[in-house]
Amino acid sequence: MASVALRDLYLRMVRIRLVEEKIAELYPEQQMRCPVHLSVGQEAVAVGACAALEPEDYAVSTHRSHAHYLAKGGNLKAMLAELYGRVTGCCGGKGGSMHLIDRSVGFLGAVPIVGSTIPIGVGVAFGTILRKEHHVTIVFLGDGATEEGVFHEAVNFAVLKRLPVVFVCENNFFSVYSALDVRQPPLRDIHVLARGYGLDSHLGDGNDVEVVYAMTNVAVEKARAGGGPTFLEFKTYRWREHCGPHYDNHVGYRSEQEFEEWKARCPITSLKQRLLQRGQATQQDLNGIEAGLAEEVEAAVAFAKASPFPEPELLQDHLYAP
């Protein structure tokens, strides 16, 4: 594997997991007064895909964006402060959990309207071409978003202009409570549908960070070399409820068995086993890393909680750019 060590990928996934588990733990305190969409179980896609990017490359995302934001290098303290509605948040508290941004690392924005950032990401790539810059843009999207008209319109344009964009579709089988089978016909995979637009399109194991990283690398290199867009579908699974901190298998839209099967394929546990087997890390080493990350997360939470709320005058600010 190219430049990023497997140990680093592991570390990045663990960090995201710890952050999200911490959010889930603290959410019932009711101090984070905004919805949260956790991607526990889906970390390999975010980490593998973003690891194939340079810091100057771009990414846009959706309502389920914590992992993407962090994997792209977003500021953890600013993210948690945003969830806590504080002035130190990445949007000064105005956006809340569903609106994350960190321009300093090329994370250009996440919004909760399904599909809306797909053409925007394509436009980012278009803009880089117009400006003769050589950045690549990743558009994160879910399986549900591929049903929006705007997805099809955007992919068409990306192909038409051979834009340096990689569509990374996290297929976790659900759009909130609605399973794929009420939304899409059987026997037609999303990546096959996308291929119809005339771009390279592949399916990969979204729970294997090495696979995600390798496939995204190819796509990114191709994009950077002027080879145009790629669509990547990664099958993966969200462990917790669509929105909120809890597990919700009991409510009946998916089976406990399905959940357990996916949980047994935890992207973090399986990578850990590989690292140990291949002798690329020791248990002690990993324990040390995890302890360090847990401390970082605690410190970020403390920062968020200690940060002030925005003053009322700030309500008026930012309506128009100066």
Next chain:
Amino acid sequence: MTRDLKFFQAINEATDLCLARDPSVYLMGLHVPADPKGVFGTVLGLSKKYGPERVMDMPTSENGMTGVAIGSALVGMRPIMVHQRIEFALLAVEQIINQAANWHYMFGGQAAMPLVIRMIIGRGWGQGPQHSQSLQALFAHVPGLKVVMPATPHDAKGLLIAAVEDNNPVIYLEHRWLHNVFGPVPEGRYTVPIGKARTARKGMDVTIVATSYMVLESLRAADLLARDGIEAEVVDVRSLRPLDKVQIFESIRKTGRLVVVDGAWRSLGFAAEVLALAAEQIYGILKAPPARVTFPDLPSPSTPALAQHFYPRAVHVVNGVRTMMGLPEVTEEQLGIQHETPLDVPDKAFTGPF
């Protein structure tokens, strides 16, 4: 027989009745019926009763599916579509405004468009600028659409039945914070006519014209004003288009004062419209310049620290009236208002996340 029901139950009952009465009625929306919470309870049990063909989920494709609903209406179906947030319906604005609103007119009356689109407005906590907008003015601006905003369980049921039986596209807007409100609801079929306002409280001193959830805040304000001897008449408009100008004017003629309370933006909105109508049509009746109590013209912020300064409540209505009467503004403390729950939740039961 009339019993007390919650607003969401009234919607559920209305839908149930319409589905039972008329085989051409069907219900469609994202996570209908998959949502175990039944779209805030409003569609619970209906798919079991009527089957997945008449109570159905749909792809995450708002614009396309609105067109599908419109097409089915052209051949005699009566679809009810539901969106958990008004913002999701914005993806379908092309079909709603270009197509549904114009179809009957532009084809010289040759096609009816019996379509109901339910959209949920208002706030949960921290929903931010893309999940808490109140865009009634956007839809009410469009000729050819009807726009209703019930504020009571009684009207929620009666207006929904009227909307389903209407041969035009009706936008049915329900505020998130009304779903758990209790009130008397008659059994069986009845309609609340679209385009008729309701006097929610009688008074001689000032007319408060209010929409949706803001009717509740206005009634609270009227109680507070009454303590100082100011009797406010609260008019719940119920329909924004067509608008019951007759009743609004009648009330203003009686009181000579007008405050419009709308949970939405100020400029070019519903409140602006009512003030404009008053200026145009009953100029000279008013004893004082009319007033608007609305959101400021800003996107809705997520953090509770700013949200509490964004969403007006009873005290703001009270002060709107007091200012008009030449009285000094008062604080919530002076009014003895104590909030038992934080300002960003409708009631104690709400603990997030949606």
